[in-house]
Amino acid sequence: MEFGEKLFQLRKEKGLSQEALAEQLKTSRQAVSKWENGQGYPEMEKLLCIGSSFNVSMDYLLKKESERGPEEEQGYYVSRELAEAHLTYVHSMGHSLAVSLSLFLLGLVPYFLFKGSPEILAVMIAGFAAAGVIFFIKAMTTKGAENYEIISSRELIFDPGFKTEITDRFESVRTRLVSFLMLGVVLAGMGFVTLLLEENDVTNGALSAYYPVITTLSAAGVFILTRVIAAFTAYDLLIHSEKHSQKRKEKSEKKLRKKWKEWI
Numbered sequence: 001m002e003f004g005e006k007l008f009q010l011r012k013e014k015g016l017s018q019e020a021l022a023e024q025l026k027t028s029r030q031a032v033s034k035w036e037n038g039q040g041y042p043e044m045e046k047l048l049c050i051g052s053s054f055n056v057s058m059d060y061l062l063k064k065e066s067e068r069g070p071e072e073e074q075g076y077y078v079s080r081e082l083a084e085a086h087l088t089y090v091h092s093m094g095h096s097l098a099v100s101l102s103l104f105l106l107g108l109v110p111y112f113l114f115k116g117s118p119e120i121l122a123v124m125i126a127g128f129a130a131a132g133v134i135f136f137i138k139a140m141t142t143k144g145a146e147n148y149e150i151i152s153s154r155e156l157i158f159d160p161g162f163k164t165e166i167t168d169r170f171e172s173v174r175t176r177l178v179s180f181l182m183l184g185v186v187l188a189g190m191g192f193v194t195l196l197l198e199e200n201d202v203t204n205g206a207l208s209a210y211y212p213v214i215t216t217l218s219a220a221g222v223f224i225l226t227r228v229i230a231a232f233t234a235y236d237l238l239i240h241s242e243k244h245s246q247k248r249k250e251k252s253e254k255k256l257r258k259k260w261k262e263w264i
Contacts, residue, residue: 003038003041006056014082086234096135098222098226100133104132106128107128188224
């Protein structure tokens with residue numbers, strides 16, 4: 001692998017644009033672009049800065065056959081900007097997914113209200129379903145998915161003190177998140193409990209008149225649950241990256257052992 005390819009890969013792993021890297025190196029974006037396209041090499045001072053920024057050796061940067069050493073593979077560096085971008089991504093993705101799931105559930109409300117008007121019923125259910133699909137697609141295409149994949153699969157390295165800052169920030173909102181989690185469980189569970197009671201003829205249909213309200217409350221519960229789970233996930237991936245990295249490794253090894261058994 002040539003120097004330009006390595007620089008491009010390192011920059012992408014760190015989640016930096018050419019402009020951001022150029023600013024760190026006190027050079028121009030055009031210079032970074034030329035280096036990545038194999039149209040030259042930076043001066044020694046810039047090379048040292050690149051090695052320091054990405055935690056790699058000069059041998060790795062300059063030799064085609066060189067590979068990253070153990071000290072360079074110990075983790076994926078997450079800058080403050082990348083961590084904030086990760087939290088923003090999960091927040092946005094979680095919001096869109098929460099809206100999507102809630103809309104799908106709310107699509108049941110017209111069924112309870114307009115059973116006698118098939119035309120209105122069809123239009124309203126189709127409208128809720130279409131809106132749900134739109135928000136689901138938005139959730140799946142939220143910008144930042146590539147960084148999420150890396151952060152969720154690698155052990156992370158932070159600037160000194162930054163992990164403590166993230167942990168403190170999470171602790172400051174944890175109680176509120178747990179409260180919302182409990183509220184979401186209660187609201188979302190209402191629909192399940194109602195269905196269970198009706199299936200076992202406990203209420204003798206007494207709750208059927210309240211189905212629209214119960215479904216709406218359940219949709220609100222699903223919305224809250226999805227948002228809270230997304231928030232917990234976003235912080236957990238940053239704070240407990242070692243745990244997630246180990247799980248991914250064990251899962252990979254398990255798949256490899258399974259394939260090996262199939263081969264032999």
